[in-house]
Amino acid sequence: MPDARAHHPGHRIPKQLHRFLAAGACAVAILAAGCASRPTSPSSPSTPTVRSLPLSDEQSNSIAIHALGLVGTPYRYGGNTPAGGFDCSGLIGYVYRESVGQAAPRTVARMASFGQSVPTAEMRTGDLVIFGAGTPTHAGIYVGANRFVHAPSTGGEVRLDRLDGIYWSRHPVQVRRPG
Numbered sequence: 440m441p442d443a444r445a446h447h448p449g450h451r452i453p454k455q456l457h458r459f460l461a462a463g464a465c466a467v468a469i470l471a472a473g474c475a476s477r478p479t480s481p482s483s484p485s486t487p488t489v490r491s492l493p494l495s496d497e498q499s500n501s502i503a504i505h506a507l508g509l510v511g512t513p514y515r516y517g518g519n520t521p522a523g524g525f526d527c528s529g530l531i532g533y534v535y536r537e538s539v540g541q542a543a544p545r546t547v548a549r550m551a552s553f554g555q556s557v558p559t560a561e562m563r564t565g566d567l568v569i570f571g572a573g574t575p576t577h578a579g580i581y582v583g584a585n586r587f588v589h590a591p592s593t594g595g596e597v598r599l600d601r602l603d604g605i606y607w608s609r610h611p612v613q614v615r616r617p618g
Contacts, residue, residue: 494617498539499565505538506530506580506588512597514590525590525597527578531567534580541617543567551575554617567615568602581614 494502515524519533528547535543544550551569562568568587570577579589582599590597600607 494539494541494565496563499563501538502534502565502580503582503588506534507582507599509534509597510588510599512590514593514595514597516593518590527590530588530590530597531578531580535617547571547575547578550578550615551613554615557614557616559612559614562614563616565616569613569615570607570610572611575613577610 509521509525509530512521512530513524514526516526517529518524518526519529521533525533528543528545528550531550532543532545535541544553547569550567553567557566562581564581564583566581568579568581568589569575577589577591579587579600581587581602585602586599587602588597588599591600602608602612
């Protein structure tokens with residue numbers, strides 16, 4: 440398994456999180472074996488598009504690992520790099536581009552139609568979780584075990600939160616998967 444710290448050397452991921460990811464990857468592999476699809480090649484990182492390509496299980500896990508490696512990066516409205524900080528859509532765009540060479544829409548509103556809708560019971564690592572009724576207001580990357588990585592607010596930093604936590608469980612959520 441690639442070391443997520445290589446993507447952002449200033450932040451270390453605890454050994455427990457590596458075990459969590461390994462267990463999640465195994466579970467995804469077992470579940471996907473029944474309905475495996477043909478892996479696709481990522482688009483060229485130099486010419487990303489906002490078209491939606493199906494992701495392999497390996498690519499989905501790469502997205503989750505990369506997102507986890509950015510936990511602790513400062514929030515910055517409009518930010519889309521580790522050096523400059525991230526807002527929620529900037530984080531998603533950066534992770535998708537760097538992990539699998541695929542561009543994601545730059546706004547949360549456009550992410551609400553990115554890829555295909557997935558029932559929450561069928562979420563897998565790398566899926567987008569989008570919050571808000573009507574016009575969506577926030578988004579993150581699902582990393583397994585009911586957790587997601589996101590850039591939550593001004594003055595904060597990229598963090599790992601639970602979908603069933605006190606705050607997020609009260610917000611309507613939709614799940615989107617490229618492909």
